Amino acid sequence: MASKEDHVVPSDTKAPATSTESTHGSDANPDSVPVSKEVKGTWRSYLWDTFDKSPEERHFLAKLDAVILTLASLGYFIKHLDQVNISSAFVSGMKEDMDLYGNQLNYMTLYWTVGYVIGEIPSNMLLTRVRPSIWIPACEVTWSVLTILLTQCSNATQIYVLRFFIGLAESGFYPGMQYVIGSWYRRDELAKRSCIFHACGSVGSMFSGYLMAAVYRLDGHHGYHGWQWLFIINTVISLPIAAVGFFLMPDVPDVTRAFWLTDAEKELARTRMRHEGRAGRGRGGSYNRATFKKIFTSWHVYALSLLYIFFNNGIGYGGQPAFQLWLKSEGYGVAAVNSLPSIASAVTVFFTLIYAWSSDSVLRGARWPPVVLAGAVHIVLNASLAAWDIPLGWKWACYVLGLMGGGVSGLMFAWAHEICSDNNEERAFVVASMNEMSFVVQAWLPLIIWQQVEAPRYRKGFITMVFLNVGEIGMALLIRFLHHREIAQKARNVSVDA
Known part of the structure; x- marks a missing residue:
């Protein structure tokens, strides 16, 4: 007979977890603290999901947030900073x-x-066997060191080589941290943490512009150009953050050895995931023929990857500094070109938090409505920029709001964790596949539609993004249908077994 945990309730029909009745399994430590059942809570849970939980669980989550969200957010901040600094350097003298x-x-x-x-899929597969506290900080140290070596490049070919290895080192961080976050948090907690994590990428983009505007004043100091100082300071910021991860990263509940968690809290973490129906490490799973058959005969990997392909390529201008180059074409100076686009990043952070709170609380776990809304807004914005000859004020609005849909990335990964809850290996693989396949498309598509020589108009790029936004909306609705159908089938199987 299937257990209660085998029946995963659809994410858009379940209320936040709030009560404090103990629900320990038979193998639980008797000293473990209560695990909240999932029932309708008070208004306080709409502000922050821990307010209606037991004091013990609230204390555990406060510690978990303080460490995991800090490491994830700072790590993604430096990762995104090192990822986008090439664009800031390019428009600030490197060109x-x-x-x-x-x-x-x-x-x-x-x-x-x-x-x-x-690197993405192999890295996430490795995380199901190697401790994240070793692998993820090692990747951070590697890309931080490689970033400073960009200052020594004298031609484009040398930059190409270093950029390849920086990308390889960075490949494990975002899907890896999404996997770690999905291994600790329950459904009513997950979107907020995933989105807060993702929002720090936008903060990194903002800071890159401000940093470039500031370090440009160092142009000529010690024989380095201003854009070279950007890479130097990136590494100085990044290395200490990376080093801390070796000591504080808690791994995942099944193998955690975090010194800052008590034994009771470690057992609480494992019990919470069992009640969530989310499989963890050390339960007999492995990457064998049966696992890969399950992955590739399910709609999960295909539909979720396609959703993320549409999303990731339908936002962000294909890696081109479109806003900056438009400002430069309008005659703005280096400081303005680097600082004004930070407004768009701030807007992204604001909407990311709105998506997270509304999805976890107001929408009671539904992930698809913010995705559909963001896609619809981007259709309007990109269609306007494709037309190009629009009022100046509206063009400013289109660029400022142009990244507002970026925050739904965290919701998509939260959705993937819930859909793939019952298999740890599938969950790690699908999360990595979503990110990887979107970048497979991103590897060649910008060469066609976002050509540097067509800046700042990029007509082909903006038109293509309209169609990608339509695809994002369509896939979100399809996944909602497929997930509900799968849940109904599981419910029927449970009834038959009973």
């Missing part, structure tokens, strides 16, 4: 200093993307 007047920026993005694509 002229290295005579990069062709499509070299496209190829710098391409080589980074190729490295990123190659």
Whole structure:
């Protein structure tokens, strides 16, 4: 007979977890603290999901948030900072200093993307066998060191090589941390943490512009150009953050050895995941023929990956600094070109938090409505920029709001964790596949539709994004239908077994 945990309730029909009745399994430590059941809570849970839980569980989650969210957010901040700094450097003197007047920026993005694509799935598969506290910080140290080596490049080819290996090192971080977050948090907690984590990428983009505007004043100091100082300071910021991860990263509940968690809290973490129906490490799973058959005969990997392909390629201008280059074409100086686009990143952070709170609380776990809303808004924005000859004020609005849908990335990964809850290996694989396959497309699509020589208009790019936004909406609705159908089938199987 199937257990209660085998029946995963659809994420958009379940209320937040709030009561404090103990629900220990038979193998639980008797000293473990109560695990909240999932029942309708008070208004306080709409502000923050721990307010209606037991004091013990609330204390555990406070510690978990303080460490995991800090490590994830700071790590993604430095990762995104090191990822986008090439664009900030490019528009701040590197283009002229290295005579990069062709499509070299496209190829710098391409080589980074190729490295990123190659590493993602193997890295997440490795995380189901190697401790995240070792693997993820090691990746951070590697890309931080490689970033400072960009200061020594004298031609585009050398940058291509380094960008490939930086992408390879960075490939394990975002899907890896999404996997770790999905291993600790329950359904009513997951979207907020995933989205807070993702929002720090936008903060990294904001900071890159401010940092470039500030370090440009160092132009000529010690023989380095201003854009070279950007890479140096990136590494100085990144290395200490990476080093802390070796000591504080808690791994996943089944193998955690975090010194800052008590034995009772470690058991609580495992019990919470059992009641969530989310399989963990050390329960007999492995990457064998049966596992791969389950993965590739299910709709999960295909539909979720396609959703993320539409999303990730329908936002962000293919890695091109479109807003910056438009500002530059309008005659703005280096400081303005680097600082004004940070407004768009701030807007992204604001909407990311709205998506997270509304999905976990107001929408009671539904992930698809914010995805559909963001896609619809982006259709309007990108169609306007494709037309190009629009009022100046509206063009500013289109660029400022142009990344507002980026925050739904966290919701998509939260959705994937819930859909793939019953198999740890599938969950790790699908999360990595979503990110990887989107970058497989991103490796070649910008070379066609986001060519540097067509800046700042990019007509082909904006038109293509409209169709990608339509695809994002369609896939979100299809996944909702398939997930509900799967849940209904599981419910029927439970009834038959009973």
